[in-house]
Amino acid sequence: MKIEDTFKPYLTVKRSYKGGKSKQAVKANKKVYKLSSNENPLGTSPKVVAAIKAAIDDLHIYPDRTDNALCEALATDFNQELAPSQFLASNSGCDVIEMILRAFVNIGDEVIISNPCFVPYQSFSSRLGGVIVDVPLVGEDYTLDVAGIIAAITAKTKVIFLTSPNNPTGSYISKSELDTLLPEIPKNIIIIYDEVYRHFADADDYVTGVAYVKAGYNMVVVNSFSKSYGLAGMRVGYCYSSEKIISYIKQLSKPFIINKLSSAAAIAALEDRDFINEVVRTVHEERSYIYAELDRLDISYTPSQANFYLIEPPMAAAVFIDHMMSEGVMVRPADNFGAPGKVRISIGDHEANLAVIAALSSLPDCSSSIL
Ligand SMILES: Cc1ncc(COP(=O)(O)O)c(C=O)c1O
Missing domain, CATH: 3.40.640.10 (Type I PLP-dependent aspartate aminotransferase-like (Major domain))
Known part of the structure; x- marks a missing residue:
């Protein structure tokens, strides 16, 4: 007999939830925009x-x-x-x-x-x-x-x-x-x-x-x-x-x-309520900005009703995520959520979203730059 015999068989979870990394967990020598956990672009009221x-x-x-x-x-x-x-x-x-x-x-x-x-x-x-x-x-x-x-x-x-x-x-x-x-x-x-x-x-x-x-x-x-x-x-x-x-x-x-x-x-x-209204206004405005830029860069995305969007990067998701991180942008692979090859990006404030678009613009397949 061993202790494992008393473990519940259904507690051997195969697909557990891995939350997004914290900023501290990522060693970076430049400013990092954390857009991997759908947090609030304006912070806290x-x-x-x-x-x-x-x-x-x-x-x-x-x-x-x-x-x-x-x-x-x-x-x-x-x-x-x-x-x-x-x-x-x-x-x-x-x-x-x-x-x-x-x-x-x-x-x-x-x-x-x-x-x-x-x-x-x-x-x-x-x-x-x-x-x-x-x-x-x-x-x-x-x-x-x-x-x-x-x-x-x-x-x-x-x-x-x-x-x-x-x-x-x-x-x-x-x-x-x-x-x-x-x-x-x-x-x-x-x-x-x-x-x-x-x-x-x-x-x-x-x-x-x-x-x-x-x-x-x-x-x-x-x-x-x-x-x-x-x-x-x-x-x-x-x-x-x-x-x-x-x-x-x-x-x-x-x-x-x-x-x-x-x-x-x-x-x-x-x-x-004023804070919520301002957050919602910001997300809607930034969502439109991002759609226009993604269209311009010819990157396919799923229209979103939330404060994030799912894209299909023009390369393997892992390579793309590394590229974004090297540009100071933390994004989230969506394979664990059941969307293999796709990447989820939170809508940040305008500065963060500019950083996303700059990072996307420097991808090998997206050579046109906004800057
Ligand atoms: C769809 C959905 N439901 C529930 C939650 C839970 O949020 P929290 O536990 O932070 O309240 C999240 C968090 O990302 C979510 O995306």
């Missing part, structure tokens, strides 16, 4: 930083035992369309996703995902003994295979992941696609609708999950403070759903789960 500083006293006292104050603020942010009791906050979007899966997935349950997608959907489900059923996105624009998902549902299906806008493709699920798919999903299945990039979407037929939760679908909608709110370092995320589903998942939460600083930061971030 100064009002939020002030709120964190104001909350720093009395750290020896436990924070609020519950997430109630944050849930009240979230209900206000959603214009009271949802009640505070329909929200559940925790330590990041990832944490919330894991909690939902822990609440529903038993060994052998099937979890439908659509690659390319956020890697933790697969690794977290597998850790619980879930069986992944992949219904890949289709075509150059990576659209959802609605008929394929309906056909893949079996008596064992427990969870269906839908992501809009999707990481790493930036593609989205239209209202009509959701309206076709959702009524076909049996009532014993949980739909995890991940909308952490929702603020950046501007397509006319883009929708959040609010109307579907209100219509009674078994949808748990995942959000994060890491992206548009610029709080990736504070680790706060939340979900909303029906009161019944939220109070069921909440049993897995822990007392004092959200620390004082993160709670103060998240509440202040919700109040600072």
